[in-house]
Amino acid sequence: MALLEVEDLVVQYYTEDGVVRAVDGISYEIRAGETVGLVGESGAGKSAASRALLRLLDGTGEIVGGKIRFRGRDILELSSDDLRAIRGNEIGMVFQDAGAALNPVYTIGEQIAETIRAHEDVSDGEARDRTIALLDRVGISKPATRYTDYPHELSGGMQQRAVIAMALACDPALLICDEPTTGLDVTVQAGILEVLAELAAESETAIQLVTHDLGVVADLCDRVLVQYAGEIVERAPVEDLYYDPKHPYTVGLLVATPRLGDDRERLPTIPGTAPDLVAPPTGCRFHPRCPYAEGCCSRRRPPLVEPASGSPANGDPDAHVAACLEYTGDLETGLDYEIQVRDEAGEDGQERTHQGDPQ
Ligand code: SF4
Structure with a gap:
């Protein structure tokens, strides 16, 4: 059984400009021990989708549809007490703004020890020892000091x-990391990613990693969900996503992700901006920015299908699925892109160039 199952989740925010449907019918699952990346630009609804998992939306946000099951329990039906028992215990969260997540009037040791004592019946001494071990585990030198x-x-x-x-204090089954390295400089970022990589490799904790950085996903994740304008537009094992x-x-x-040894003077960008989710584009939401859009793209909403067969996505989390009318046979011209992804760190140590062509 999956650890986490999300089914047709819909999250709305109520703003002065209207109702923003930040998450619009996404479905996915995460199994014990796997690391799943949720990627997309700012405004894609990634953070809303992640905060919804623990009902941590701010006052203007609301879950208006779908189901979230964790270990078979419906998160949306839990009482506040039951939900509190899961937060920080079975599911840990790491947000982008670490400063805001820490209480400025308590030492970091007291805060982590308190998290342990809140969920487990342990002595003060044991909580302290475990806290020091945790600080050591995440690479903080002189943890006792x-x-x-x-x-x-x-x-x-x-x-x-x-x-x-703190998020690992009670050995959670699932860790949700929402842009954990954004805003940190590159060397600090590398250190944090190393901690997460060790965690992913050595523990049974599953990780949902929310990021706009596909390079980070390549290093850490087993599978990837690509979110655009509130919808998942592609889901695949990480290698499939990168090479095909x-x-x-x-x-x-x-194409916009920089690579080691990249000799491009300028990185290409996706034209246009993320759409206004008060009134998203009709049909395929990507059509105003898509270089391959045809007339049907503004009229039909593409379902998630298996590209090779055009069959609707089934429940197999390892399947590679995408939401584009190319794969339902509706495009006349078809996609004719050719991408080049240079991989300096191929497993065989050889540089390789991959050319993707869906035709
Ligand atoms: S070609 Fe595919 S991705 Fe592009 S607009 Fe049409 S359906 Fe959307």
């Missing part, structure tokens, strides 16, 4: 490590 540091005494990177330690992307939006993201 750092235990007594207040958040303002730590750098941004150290604060994020402390937040990850099927959706023009995914291709645009990949």
Whole structure:
């Protein structure tokens, strides 16, 4: 059984400009121990989808449809007490803004130890020992000394490590990381990613990693969900997505991702901007920005299908599926893109160039 099952989830925000449907009918699952990336540009609804998992939407947000099952339990039906018991215990969360996640008037050690005591019947000494071990595990040097540091005494990177330690305090089955490295400088980012990579490799904790950075996903994830304008437009095992992307939006993201040894002077970008979700485009939501759009694209909403057969996506989480009318046979001209993704770090150590062509 899947650890987490999300089915037709719909999340709306009520704004002065109207109702924003930030998440519009997404479905996916995460199994124990796997790392799944949720990628897309800002405004794609990734964070809304992640916060909804623990009903952590702010006051203007509401889950208006769908189901979220964690270990078979319906999250949307849980009482506040039952939900509190799951948060921080069975499901941990790491947000982008580590400073805001830490309480400035308590030391980081006290905060992590308190998280342990809130969910487990342990002595103060045991909570302290476990906290020091956690600080060590996330790469904070001199953890016993750092235990007594207040958040303002730590750098941004150290604060994020402390937040990850807090999220891991009760050995959660699922860790949701929402843009955990955004805003950190590159070397600090690499350190945080190393911590997450170790966690993904060595523990049974499943990770949902929300990011706009496909490079981060390549390093860490087993599978990838690509979200655009509130919808999932492609889902695939990570290698399939990188070497054989099927959706023009995914291709645009990949081409815009810098690579080691990249000699392009300028990175191409996807033309246009993410759509206004108060009044999203009709048909395929990507059609105003898609270089392959045809007349039918503004009229028909493409379903998620298996590209090779055009069969509707079934429940197999390992299947490669994409939502583009090319794969339902509706495009006349078809996609004729040719992408080149250079991989300096191929498993065989050889540089290779992949050319993707869906024709
Ligand atoms: S359905 Fe049309 S607009 Fe949408 S991605 Fe496919 S070709 Fe582009």
